Amino acid sequence: MATATDTGTRTLVSRVQLNRPHGRVIYWSALVLTLVIFTLVFLGPLYMMVTGGLKTTQEAIQDPPTYYPHHVAASTYQTAWTQLNLAKLLLNTLLYAFGALFFQLILDISAAYAFSKLRPALGNVLLGAMLSTLMIPAMVLIVPQYITAISLPFIHVNLLNTPWAIWIPGVASAFNIYLLKRFFDSIPQELLDAASIDGAGPLRTLWSIVLPMSRPIVSVVSIFALVAVWKDFLWPLLVEPDPTKQTLNAGIYSLSQGVPENVLIAASAISAAPTILFFLFFQRNIMAGLTAGSLKG
Template identity: 25%
Template sequence: MKLRGSIGEKSFDVFNIILLLAVSLAAMIPILHVIAGAFSSSQAIIENKVSIWPVNVTLENFGIVANTASFWNALWMTIKILLIGTSLNMFLTILTSYPLSRSYLRGRKTIFLLIIFTMIFQAPMIPMYLVVKSFGMINTIWSVIIPGAISAFNLMLCVTFFRSVPEELFDAARVDGMGEYRVVWNIVVPLSKPIIMTLLLFYAVGHWNSYIGPLIYLNDKSMQTLQLYVYALISRGRSNDLLGATSSEAAMTLLPEALEMATIVLATAPIVIIYPFIQKYFIQGATLGSVKE
């Protein structure tokens, strides 16, 4: 039976809905403006006709960006870091989370305290750079992968989820002669698809949006990631290089801001497109295991 709320509770709900809608709209307006500018003609942008809807729709801006070799080099470097880094992240997180989720592990509480310590006190930038440099990882993809190989927050989420797996399944597996590694890959991993997909999203988005790490460790221009490429394009006026790659007639009709907006849309689109397909797993992974009976 649905209980009727008081007038105060209904008023509070209405206020919350209006407030959240206003905040959501305020957050969406800049995003819609960038998307609209990417699909609009330069003349419409110059005349300030573009708000949140494209004017004089054109794909010319995307065509110029797609014909730039430096964009594809940056995209490939980002994809390579994402694939290798996310695979290593998930492998180490699962192998570390499983033993920490078992109550019979000796020193488990001490290890948890050390993990929480790293969440509160993070290594300073200069000592971290010196450590990475001492291992000869500067200007390699390992410099942006190894230092963050395991996220303490994601590790805690995974441990909490693994604790919710019934202990009887592990006992039955051991009776059948399974070792601990087979228990992890044949039982724990198949039953933990929600949390695995959630952590995959967290790690993948982290690598895709990574900026500070590549800025510090990747000094070679040929190893520039997509986020560094977008930053250079906007802050250093590199959009003129894109115009220089076009014919003189086309360059006169294009606006650098339009190319910048098109690049931002292309750099953001992959993650936005992938998210709806794993949204259900993300919601399950964020809620399951968070409440214990």
């Protein structure tokens, strides 16, 4: 029985090799070394950013850099918060992020539901064309998007210095629509047919049956939408020229003239903290939503 189990389970290192003394030492040494290297690669920049905000100005610009603050200046974070008006920039970012989330959920859920369950004519062609846009680099779209924001087609409205300049370009996300469609595909059609027999229309079916079952993937899409606005830099800098209306990243850059290096590093750490905490709190939802709907049956 043991032999059948060992041969039936395919792994990088066989169980027989793992039970040998040298094999076990090599395995655990390689595992620990890999974990340490990846930890340093991913957490090293975050550590340098956080500790850089605790250094004095002279130490922050020192070359070669120090690996820890020799003279801790904890007041640097308070200075960054007040001098760069991070409270205002944070409120702006929250407004743009949750506004984009609201409009994106309405459009993306509707589009994914139509592609998955309503099956419109040429739906696969439209979905393929939409997914093909993922192959276009985002930088290529900056100029046409900016021209569109200056003069919105048909109504010729200038969206600069308004939240709509950030909300509208991010409304339709091909990646999020694809994620939602894949999850909706896993919902049994029998449930929708039963709702239709009971007299429920497509909108009632979406609201009462599909959405309650889709909370994991909706959570993931929501997180992606929020993080996309939060980490964006170039687009908010272009369409929100007024520093008082910019997001955290763009506002820190616009207000950085004459600001000491350690204060800028502290401001960058403050701007990165919400997304890191957001992921730590909702990482289980992210993993569950990404795997939900991947298997049928």
